[in-house]
Amino acid sequence: MQPLPRYWATVRRTVSFPQTKEYALTIHGASDVSVQEAQRDAEQRMERLIAAGGPEQLGSSGVEYYPLRRLPEELLEEVRAEGGALVAAITRNRYGSAVLNTDAVLISDVDLVDRSRQDVVAAGGGLLSRLFGGGRGAELSAQERDPDAFGLRSPGRRGEHHARTLALIDDFTARHPELGVRTYRTRNGFRLIITGTGAGPASERARELMGQVHSDELYMILCRVHDSYRARLTPKPWRIEVDRFEDLGTRTAADEVHRAWVERYRKASAEVAVCRLIGSTGPAPSAVEQLIIDLHDRAVRAESGLRLA
Template sequence: MEPIPRHWAAVRETHTFPGQGPFALTIHGSSDVSVEDARRDARERMDALVAAGGPEQEHDSGLEYYPSRRLPEELLEEVHGEDGTLIAAVTRNRYGAAVLNTDALLICDVDLPQEDVGPSRSRIGRAGKRPGLLSRLFGGGAKHDAAREDSPGEPAPRGADVPTGSVGGAADGDHDAAALPDELGGPGSGERGRVHAELLTSIRDFGARHPELGVRAYRTRHGFRLLVSGADAHPASEQARALMAEVRSDPLYMLLCRVHDTYRARLTPKPWRVDVDRFESLGTRTATAPEHQDWVHRYRDASAQVAVCRLLEVTGPAPTADEERIIDLHDRATRPESGLPLA
């Protein structure tokens, strides 16, 4: 995969275009060299946009979170394969969560219909600090080969350790996902429960139709996540689109994968689900700023006793060594066999 830019800068200007009125424009530039070089890139992009006559007027409000080009994200980790090739990176997204980016393992995001779960189920309370992989993910600063480092206190579930077709995935073996309340990864009720059953059947049928693929199915708080090994499908390819469509992957997520040229998977909780304020993006501050570091520490502490997904099933052949490296990082960060509440 292409490296994630290490430096970002933004140019903000207001321009008036014929027949369009004034526009407050923000253009982001990136660089692997320096912030100054990123600012030069942003300046060139702004000048090109102005010379072209301004932004297009078509706007689909449903695409606000999934922009037509990559937005600034802090680089937290890099993972290299056995031959030294960059196979994954972890970044901090615009609201502060750590996100896995990779083109070496197909990742599908499948949403359940939203429902009002009420204020008592909207957040999960704070807890104590937990050391290990999460400290590195939250702490900032690009590091190499994160998946090769041992993580004290956080076991690394591996595909070979989970029997093919196993269901539940909780560490104590007592939790069947079908019996869990929704915020713990259960099916929900009513229409949501019906769709949950349909999607789970669709995921199992997908694995049966593609015995050549390894499929790890997880329950997220509001849907499912699939890590698919053996596909060898580039994120922007027709093959990837077809495979993701088979399991009803979210169309906006599919667009995001094409824009970023990687598959993406959130590794840490959404801040508002653990009573933490929204992260202010790198467009307004740097990762070394005191307020940035303060936010990171509060977020890390509040996230200590939650998980991001729950492992449901593992089917198909074993992943390659590089795919296993990515799965290992994903599972150590998301805690899918911990039995913790999902956030």
């Protein structure tokens, strides 16, 4: 894979477009070479955005505003195969989670529908029954109160979507016996690591395969634009009662406030996992694919049985 950016620069402009409102635009540029090259990249991205007619015109221009506004991510680690080739990189995203970036395996996240009010009531019992002892609210286990945190099926609409998604994954693996498929349960859905595809993140083949499992459309766009599959390796801060990294106002690892946040986040992450392995089918992965899988599974604590966050 191509090296991820080590240097970032930001361009901000307030621009008025014909027949549209005034926009305060922010574009980030990146480079693996220098800050100066990152600055040029940011300026070129800004010019493309302006030439396209602004954010409201991008749908018809083929230029996507969200990926053009990619946010700076601290490069934490590069992962190389035995021969020295770069096969993955780990970055810190805008809210502080570590993210795996790779083109060696296809990664697809599939979100479940949000829990409805009725689903929550079904899980916890009604208010009156909890107040006056007529229901099971007080004696519910942690798994019953929040089944998603333990990788279990929720009641109601979300639970039905859970079952349909598992059936969809089973159908996908049956139709693609040539592919290795590892299925994980995340806090909010499922993650698939698919081996043997030979499909680059920006390829039509990748888009086709991810579409078959109903992967998120925005995720597919980001894979195409950044030419990398992405998988969160550590918890979302708000799920472990830690403030968001972006609220610090700094992205410099040398800053004390940055280091203090990382230590606080690390301690709060100690007793949770990101996803849970629930199945594996198909041929054995290659050596490089296995390297990525092992890294992923260690980081997310896939077989720990810990609460998902």
